[in-house]
Amino acid sequence: MAIQILQLVKNHSYVNVANAKAADTNAANAANDAINYDYKGIPILLQKALALLVLLIISPLLLLVIILIKTESRGSALFSQTRVGENGRHFKMYKFRSMYLKSDPHYKEPDPLQSSREGICKKYLNDSRITLFGQFIRKYSIDEIPQLFNIVKGDMCLVGPRPALAIETYEYDSFVQPRLFTKPGLTGLWQISGRADTDFEEQLQLDKSYISRQSIFMDCKIIAFTIPAVLSAKGAY
Secondary structure (H helix, E strand, O other), X not given: OHHHHHHHHHHOHHHHHHHOOOOOHXXXXXXXXXXXXXXXXXXXXXXHHHXXXXXXXXXXXXXXXXXXXXXXXXXXXXXXXXXXXXXXXXXXXXXXXXXXXXXXXXXXXXXXXHOOOOOOOOOOOOOOOXXXXXXXXXXXXXXXXXXXXXXXXXXXXXEOOOOEOHHHHOOOOOOOHHHHHOOOEEEOOOOOOOHXXXXXXXXXXXXXXXXXXXXXXXXXXXXXXXXXXXXXXXXXX
């Protein structure tokens, strides 16, 4: 039902916004952006093939990461979380586990008031839940590598808005709703623009900017800039 509702909004966004109470300039711009929403990035089939190839090449590294995670703390090395994908479809997003399980004696819940980021998505500079090896794989985004499986499955693509938590989407208005009209990505515009140093609103605006300018050239440019952004570890914690 959620997918059908979002698809209806996608196809008739201009009419819906025009009839809404908040028919101001920003809402009109959001509607115009949502009208032409054909995918214009790197072909999906090519992305799936590349993701599968990379997984095969780095499989020994993935095995090593799994061993190190399980050696340091109890629990599965892989972590899955329900995220919101294209047209509101929910899917399981995969990551390497970087935190202690709640059942682990080392687990300690952080104080929400100590979050270094305002808004729905909390982020902590010194998160007591993160393991020692977890700090390393988060710093260099190694924990995100399992999302290549999501790309192979068709849940995600290489470049796009980061897959949102359902609770985040409750805060979306007509201006940022188009963020749900595309496949989420492994990297994106805000990942090369400060990563965790950007706040929730900035991330939404950067994602929306990418959506309106999406192209094969832009995807390639973002992928190229992702490499130094990851290696520098700026804004990663």
